[in-house]
Amino acid sequence: MLDRQLLFITGKGGVGKSTVAASLGKAAVAQGKRVLLCEMDAKGALSTLLQTSELSFTPREVSPNLSAMTMNTQDALREYVSIFLKTPFVAAIPGLAGIFDFVADAAPGVKEVLVVGKLCYEVRKGNYDIVIVDAESTGHIVAQVAAPTTLRNFVPLGPLNEQTLWMTAILEDSQKTGVVVVTTCQEMAVNEALELVEALQTKTKVDTAAVIVNRVPSEIFTKSQETVFNQLNQAAIKSFIAKKTGASIDLSLQATGLARARRNLATHHIASLRSGLAKLDPIKELLLLPDFSYQSTDLLVSKLSSELEAELS
C-alpha cells in the first residue's frame, strides 16, 4: 500500500480516519519515504495528531521527511490559475471570490477537480514519495476521485478539460493511486465500508488499496481458557472460591464477560466485512488495528504507526 504515490484515507465519520492517515504517514517515513500528509478542509485534527502548530496550504516539514498541509479550495484555485492558465489571479476582487466559489460549487466536479488536481500536481512534481490524504468521509470520496472524469463529461472543451487528462492518468493507475477505507468493527461502519468499496468499484476506476479495521478489541481467551472461564462462572465453582478466599470474584468475571462480549461482537462484524469484501473483490487487503482509543493522542499515533509498520513490512 505504501508503495503507491497517492493514498486517499476515507471512512464513516468517527472511525479514526485522521489518526490512521497520520499513522500511515509516520509508518511511510519509517520506511525511508518522503511523505506529504494533506488534510481536507482545515478540520485541525491533523495538526493536533502531529502535535504541531496550525497547518496551511503550503506544505511544511513537521518532522524529518514528513510534511503536512491543509487543503483549501480558494488557494487551490489561485495556484491552479497561476500555474496552468498563466493569468494573474483576479478572484481576489472583493465579492467575486465568493461568486466563483459558488459557481464552482454548483458545477459538477469543478471544486473537486481543483482539490484533486492539487494533490495530483504534488505527485507529478515528485517532491514526495507518497502523498497521503486525510480525505472526505464516505459520502463524498466517490465524487472526489471521479471528479476529473465527471467534469470532462460536463465541460467537453476548454483548458480545464485538458488538464483533467493527466490527473485521470495518475488517479486511475492502481500502481500509483489507491483509496484506503477505514472502518471500525461496528455494524453500521462495516455496512458503510462495504457500500463504499462497491461504489468505488462500480462508479470509478480508482483502485481500493486496502480496508483497515480500526479499534479492534484484543483477543481475550484461547479456546481452552474460554472453556475454563465458562466453568468458573458456574455457581458451584464460584461459591467454592468464595469459601476458600472469603471474597467474591463475581464482578471480575462480569467485567471479563463484558470485554469478551465486545470482542465477540467485533469478531462477528469483522467476519461479515470479510465475507462482504470477498464477494466484491477477494484480493482486497484487510488490516486490523488494535484498540488504542483510551490512549493519549501522542501515544495513539506512535502506537498505531508501529503497528502499521509491522503489518505492512
Added chain:
Amino acid sequence: MTTVAELIQRDGLIVVCGSGGVGKTSISAALGVLAATQTEKRVLVLTVDPAKRLANALGLREFGNVEVQITSELFKTSKTKLRGSLSAAMIDTKASWDDLISRHAPDEATRNSVLQNSLYKNLTERFVHSHDYIAVERLYQAHSSGAYDLIIVDTPPSRNALTILDAPKRMQDFFSSRLLKLLTANSQWQILTLAAKPFYEIADRLLGKGLLRDVAEFFTLFRTMETGFVERAKKVEALLHDSKTSFAIVTTLEDAPLSEAEFLSVALKERKFTTHLAIANRVIPKELQGEVLIKQADVLNNVRQNTELISELADVFVNTDTSSDTSSEIDEANLSKLLTQTLETIQNYAQVTTKISEMQSALLGRVAEFADNFTVAPMLETDIADINGLITLGENLNIV
C-alpha cells in the same frame, strides 16, 4: 435542568446532536421508544443522517421520506407496551426538494423549468447546504402537520448539526445576497461591471460559457419563489428557537468525541439554544466501577499463585457435574496451568476495566461542566438490533 423523564413529558421537539459513531441514532430511537411507551404521546423519530441506520435499530429494513408507523406487533415479545404511537422517517433530500419547488413555484411553467434544469439536482445538493435546509424544513412540516406531539430528530455528525441549525438563516440570507443578485442580473456576463470582467473571462475559460448561463437561468427562476422560501425559512427558524424545542448532546467518554461535544455546546450557546441534556454513552456499568474490581484483582492474584488452592480448584472442576458440552474439551493434565492462565486474564481485565472506568469518570467531569444535567447509558454486550434493545437503552437513560 431537564431529566430524561421531564424531556419526554414535554411536547415539541428534541434535537439530538453529537460526534459520529457515538450512538446518536440508537439514543434518538431509544428516546422515541421511551416516550411512546411511558406517555400517550404521538411520537415521531426523524433521521437526517444519510446512513439508513434508524431503520436497522427499529428493526425495519429501510424506510423512506414517508413516515412509517411502528406497529404494536413489534412490541409483542416485550413487557413494555406502546401507550402512545411511534413513527419513524428518514429524509430524502431529492424528493423533499421536488416537493418544495412544487409548493413554492408561482406557476406550472416555472416549476417544470426548474425541475428540468440540467443543474437543478447538482445545485440543490450543494447550495446553502440545502441538505440541511431540507432537514429542518421537513422537521417543520412534520411539526406543523399536527400529527405528532413529540418529534425527535437525529442530526448528522456534530459540525454538520450546526449547519442544520444555521440553514434557515442561510436560506434567508441567500435570497438577499449580492451573490444571487449578481447571478441573476439579467444580463450577459460579458457586459457586467468593468471590475468583474476579468473574473468572468477566467470563469468562462475555466467552466465554459454555457455553464454560467445555466446557473444564471436557474437562479432567475429560483428568485420567483423568494417570498415563499423566505417566509417558510423564517417559520422554520422560529420553530428551532421555540421554547418547546430541546437540545440533547450525545457523546462517548473518549477524548475526541467529547471535544466535539464541548465545541457543540459552545456553538449552541452562541446561537442562543440551550443544551437541556447531555448523554454519555457506552459507560462502564455502575456495578463495575470503583474500588471493587481492584480488590477482586488482588484476590485473583492470590488464588492463581497459590498452587495448593489451584489443585483443589482443579479437583472441583473435574468433579463438578458440568452438563455443559464444553467440559469435555478441558485437558485435565494441564488443568492447573490453564486455570492459572485464565485467572490471570480475569485479573488483567478487572484491572483494565477499572482503568477505563477511572478515565471515564474523569471525562464525565468535563460533561458535567458543559451540561447542567447529564445521564449515562451503559456499555452493552450486544448491538441494538430490535425494539427490546431500544426499550432497555431507554430505561437505562431514564435512571437518574
